[in-house]
Amino acid sequence: MRITGISTHVVGTPWRNLTYVQVHTDEGLTGVGETRMLGRTDALIGYLREAEVNHIKGSDPFAVEDLVRRMKYGDYGRAGEIVMSAIACVETACWDIKGKALGVPVWQLLGGRANASDNRIKAYANGWYTVERTPEAFHRAAEAVVARGYQALKLDPFGTGNFELDHAETVRSLSLVEAVRDAIGPERELLLEMHGRFSPATAIRLAKDLEEFAPSWLEEPVPPENLKALAKVAAKTTLPIATGERIHDRIEFRELFESQAADIIQPDLGHLGGISEMRKLAATAETHYVLIAPHNVGGSVLTAASLQLAGCTPNFKILEHFNDFADAEIKKVVKGAPEVVDGYFTLSEEPGLGVELDTDAAAEFPQQQARFDLWAEGWEKREGTNK
Numbered sequence: 001m002r003i004t005g006i007s008t009h010v011v012g013t014p015w016r017n018l019t020y021v022q023v024h025t026d027e028g029l030t031g032v033g034e035t036r037m038l039g040r041t042d043a044l045i046g047y048l049r050e051a052e053v054n055h056i057k058g059s060d061p062f063a064v065e066d067l068v069r070r071m072k073y074g075d076y077g078r079a080g081e082i083v084m085s086a087i088a089c090v091e092t093a094c095w096d097i098k099g100k101a102l103g104v105p106v107w108q109l110l111g112g113r114a115n116a117s118d119n120r121i122k123a124y125a126n127g128w129y130t131v132e133r134t135p136e137a138f139h140r141a142a143e144a145v146v147a148r149g150y151q152a153l154k155l156d157p158f159g160t161g162n163f164e165l166d167h168a169e170t171v172r173s174l175s176l177v178e179a180v181r182d183a184i185g186p187e188r189e190l191l192l193e194m195h196g197r198f199s200p201a202t203a204i205r206l207a208k209d210l211e212e213f214a215p216s217w218l219e220e221p222v223p224p225e226n227l228k229a230l231a232k233v234a235a236k237t238t239l240p241i242a243t244g245e246r247i248h249d250r251i252e253f254r255e256l257f258e259s260q261a262a263d264i265i266q267p268d269l270g271h272l273g274g275i276s277e278m279r280k281l282a283a284t285a286e287t288h289y290v291l292i293a294p295h296n297v298g299g300s301v302l303t304a305a306s307l308q309l310a311g312c313t314p315n316f317k318i319l320e321h322f323n324d325f326a327d328a329e330i331k332k333v334v335k336g337a338p339e340v341v342d343g344y345f346t347l348s349e350e351p352g353l354g355v356e357l358d359t360d361a362a363a364e365f366p367q368q369q370a371r372f373d374l375w376a377e378g379w380e381k382r383e384g385t386n387k
Contacts, residue, residue, distance in 0.1 A: 001027045001101070003059045006052050006090065008045055009359055011299065012368035013327045017041040018299045020333075020357050021048065021089035023097060025061060031096030032357045033089035034301035035270035038372045040082060048086050061094040062101075064276055072273070084248040084273045091274030092305045092353070099352030106353060107311035110279055113347070114314045120344040121310045122318045124152035124191055126297065127326035133159060133172070135179035142183035145325075151343035152189035152216070152318060155180060158206075163199045165206065174209055181213045189216045189318070196220035196246070200232045207237035217242040217264050217293075231261035242266055245295035249273070250281040257288040264317060268295040269309065270302050278309050286315040296320040299330060300337035303345075304353040307338055311347045319345065333361045 004024050011018040016036050023031045037044055055070045071087045072079045079087070099106045107113065125145045131137040138155070145153050157176035161169055181190055192215045194203065203221035210218070219242040222229045234241045240263035247253060248271050256262055265285055269278050282292045292315055294306045300323065310316045321340055323331055331337050336355040338345050348354035 001025050001029070001061060001097075003056055003061055005057055006048065006093075008048060009357065009362045010041055010045070010367040011330055011333055011362050011365040012370065013330065013365070014368060014370065015372050016297075016370045017367050018330070018333075019044055019085075019089065020299075020301060020362065021086075021093055022357060022359075023056070023061060023090060023093035025097060027101075029097050029100050031061065031093035031098075031100070031352065032301055032355070033092030033096070033274070033305070034298055035085040035089050036298035036302070037085065037370075039370060041367060041370070043082050044085055047082050048089070051086060051090075056090060061097045064091055064094050064098075067091070067094065068273060068276060079249065081248045081271060085271050088270045088272065088274040088277075091276060092269070092301070095275050095305075095308070096352040103351050105311075105348055105350060106275065106305075106308040107347065110275070110308065110312040112312060114312055114316070119311070119347040121307055121316075121347060122151065123321040123340045123343060123345055124154055124189065124318050125150045125325060126154045126320050127322045127324075128153065129155045130326070133176065135175045138176045139179040139183045142180045146184050146188065148324070148340075149342040150188075150340065152191065153180075153184065154191035154193055154219075154320070156193040156195055158194060158197075161202075162197050164202050165198070170206070170209070173206075177210060177213050177215075186214070190214070191216055191219065191242075193219045194221045196223045196243075198222060200229045203233045204236045207233065207239050211238060215239060219243065219266070220245070227255055227259050227261055230256075231259045234261045234263075240264060242293065245271075247272070250277050250284070253281060253284070257284065257290065260288075262290060264291045264293050266293055266295045269306050270298050275305055275309060279313070282309065282313045282315060289315075291315050291317040293317040294319060297322045299323065300334035301353065301355055301357065303338050304334075304336075304348070304355045307345055307347060308353060310345075321345075330365055333358055333365070 007022045009020045021033045095106045157173040217240040242264040244265040
């Protein structure tokens with residue numbers, strides 16, 4: 001079997017574009033992969049056009065390792081977000097083809113279920129809190145999430161805070177967390193996001209204030225580029241630290257593991273090079289007793305691919321789910337899209353990824369000039385501000 005070419009389909013939203021890549025073969029099988037871009041879609045499509053000629057066309061879709069190696073290193077450059085995201089799309093599609101050809105889900109090809117007695121994967125809700133930034137509004141919104149069956153949810157309560165957070169905003173942010181914890185009760189998981197925008201001193205102060213609400217993690221408390229700053233925060237709080245969504249090469253996680261600065265890593269399958277790279281990273285994380293909870297704010301193909309990883313990974317914690325609360329209308333773009341029932345996904349038994357791209361539906365949502373601005377005023381009134 002050989003790859004005859006690829007086709008790309010961009011589904012646009014006001015805050016990010018979802019890029020779907022179909023990989024076609026000479027035996028009639030087609031696989032699909034996905035990534036999501038914030039303002040770099042044209043660059044991604046441009047690289048894919050060159051990679052199709054230089055590396056993809058004529059390749060064996062079963063030889064995933066070889067194709068990834070050539071796309072990552074074959075042009076004698078250093079692979080960054082664009083290249084690794086393109087690799088993720090093509091690599092994921094190749095796993096989809098392999099599973100379809102063999103008649104088994106991808107998780108079976110990766111070693112089988114990590115827990116043979118349970119085919120459920122826990123989900124957490126994100127994107128649900130684009131409401132008025134008051135305790136009352138957050139309380140109602142959180143109650144609605146719980147009513148849908150979710151057992152875990154994440155929020156960023158810190159408004160436009162950046163490096164510092166003054167007294168008034170601190171009080172306001174804590175009141176939002178308190179309202180959400182009251183709404184969901186003590187038994188459900190509360191996950192807190194900081195989007196990497198505070199100084200270590202501010203993050204440590206806030207972490208101390210937040211401990212009474214028992215969050216399951218504190219996400220990106222400081223900018224992700226400085227691991228010593230992250231380690232400083234981790235040493236001063238009892239809260240678990242989560243980070244990693246903005247790291248695009250699994251090798252770059254090495255120093256993070258060595259520093260013991262994170263308890264949970266959050267790589268994005270759509271940016272890290274796909275399923276194989278994520279599987280290797282998860283195995284390395286396991287040797288450092290670190291859990292994995294993938295960043296997942298794309299569409300349903302990324303969710304399906306992340307679930308394949310979840311099914312065969314012993315140290316998998318939980319999967320982010322966004323599409324129930326933002327851009328819900330685009331769910332129809334993917335047939336067989338994974339759904340959350342009572343707070344859990346069910347691991348698919350279908351061959352490959354278990355989903356198919358509806359190209360006609362995708363054409364209804366053309367590429368947009370997407371813009372993500374966390375620090376803009378009036379954030380609660382904008383669409384899709386929660387990453």
